[in-house]
Amino acid sequence: MAEESTENASQRFMHKMGKLRMIFGPANRSALGHEMTEQNRQLLVQREAETLQWETLRRPDGSTYVVPRDPGDKSLR
Numbered sequence: 223m224a225e226e227s228t229e230n231a232s233q234r235f236m237h238k239m240g241k242l243r244m245i246f247g248p249a250n251r252s253a254l255g256h257e258m259t260e261q262n263r264q265l266l267v268q269r270e271a272e273t274l275q276w277e278t279l280r281r282p283d284g285s286t287y288v289v290p291r292d293p294g295d296k297s298l299r
Contacts, residue, residue, distance in 0.1 A: 229237070277291045
């Protein structure tokens with residue numbers, strides 16, 4: 223059975239592409255392995271609240287578009 227890896231997909235990709243890293247330099251890995259700060263948590267809550275005012279609709283051809291959930295709200299137009 224294959225040995226389970228604790229690395230995520232981007233880390234596995236970086237290891238496999240070691241020769242490219244020698245040419246282009248190492249990738250920044252800090253964003254993947256740190257705890258979320260209070261400022262980032264507040265920003266996330268704000269962004270999630272902003273997304274609640276939109277609805278994604280799908281056309282018959284499979285493409286999607288975003289419309290306001292409240293059609294009478296003209297504050298964002």
